[in-house]
Amino acid sequence: MTRPDPALRKARAEDLAERLAGRPLVLVGMMGAGKTTVGRRLAARLNRPFLDSDEEIEKAAQMSIPEIFEQRGEPEFRAGETRVIARVLKTQNVVLATGGGAFVHPETRALVKDEAISVWLKAEIDILFERVSRRSNRPLLKTANPRATLQKLIDDRYPIYAEADVTVLSRDVPQDAVAADVVDAVLAFLKQQDK
Secondary structure (H helix, E strand, O other): OOOOOHHHHHHHHHHHHHHHOOOOEEEEOOOOOOHHHHHHHHHHHHOOOEEEHHHHHHHHHOOOHHHHHHHHHHHHHHHHHHHHHHHHOOOOOOEEEOOOOOOOOHHHHHHHHHHOEEEEEEOOHHHHHHHHOOOOOOHHHOOOOHHHHHHHHHHHHHHHHOOOOEEEEOOOOOHHHHHHHHHHHHHHHHHHHHO
16 A cells, blocks of 8 residues: 655645634544544644544533433433534634534534534444444443444434535544545545535
8 A cells, every 4th residue: 555645645634724714623423433533633634623522521521421321311411512512613623523422413413514524434333343342431332232232323323424524434444544534535525615
C-alpha cells in the first residue's frame, strides 16, 4: 500500500479546514467504530480542538456514563446528551465524536444537521464486536448475548446513520488511514455542494 505524499495530505487538510469555514465536524456511528480515535487524528490534521460528547457528558453530570444509565436511566442520559451536544456545536472549528445513540435521537440529529457536517463511520459487525469486547463500559451491551444485541442496534441504527452527510468505512487499518479517508470524503462532499 503506497502512503500518500505528506505535503499533499497537508494541503488537502488545509483545503478542507478552509471550506468548512468554522463549521463543526461531527462523527457518528456505532460504539467501536473508531469515532474518538479517528476524531483525535482528524482534529490534529485540521488543527482543530477535539471533543468527545461522552466525556463532556461525564464532566457535566460528574458521573460515568454507566452510572448515569444506572441511576437516571437512558431517557435522562439522552436529554443530557442533547444539551451537551447543543453546547459543543456552538464551538467553532471543533471535531466532535458522539456516542453511538446520539445521532439516533431526532432532536440531536436535527441539531447536528443544522450546525455541522456529519460523518458516519460505518463498520461491519465483526470489527465492532471485536473492538467493544475489549472494554466493559458499554451499558447497552450488558445483556445475555452482547453480539445479538449489537446486531439489533446495527439493524435499528444504520438506516438513521445513513442520513449523515458523508459515510466513511471504518475498517481494520491504522486509524490515521481512516482519518485521511474522512478528509477526502468531506472535501468531495463540500466541493459537490459548491457546484
